[in-house]
Amino acid sequence: MTEQNPGAEISALSYEEAREQLIAVVGKLEAGGASLEESLALWERGEALAARCEEWLEGARKRLAAARDQPL
Numbered sequence: 561m562t563e564q565n566p567g568a569e570i571s572a573l574s575y576e577e578a579r580e581q582l583i584a585v586v587g588k589l590e591a592g593g594a595s596l597e598e599s600l601a602l603w604e605r606g607e608a609l610a611a612r613c614e615e616w617l618e619g620a621r622k623r624l625a626a627a628r629d630q631p632l
Contacts, residue, residue, distance in 0.1 A: 570608045575616035582609040 570578065585606040589599060 567608060570605075570612050573609075573612055575613060578609045578612040578616070582606055582613065585609060 573581070585602050588594065589602050589606070594602065
């Protein structure tokens with residue numbers, strides 16, 4: 561994880577990479593045992609990863625909609 565600009569690192573992830581990292585973050589949060597500071601950092605990263613997944617899914621929706629509008 562790039563500490564100076566973690567958003568830039570997340571924006572470069574594929575859907576699959578972001579999803580796998582999100583699953584790992586959720587697992588760490590569910591396991592408990594992290595300090596409040598660590599939990600907040602994990603939560604923030606999870607939110608950013610979820611947003612990245614949503615970007616990919618929205619792009620796929622738009623491509624599918626465009627393909628449906630194209631005559632064969």
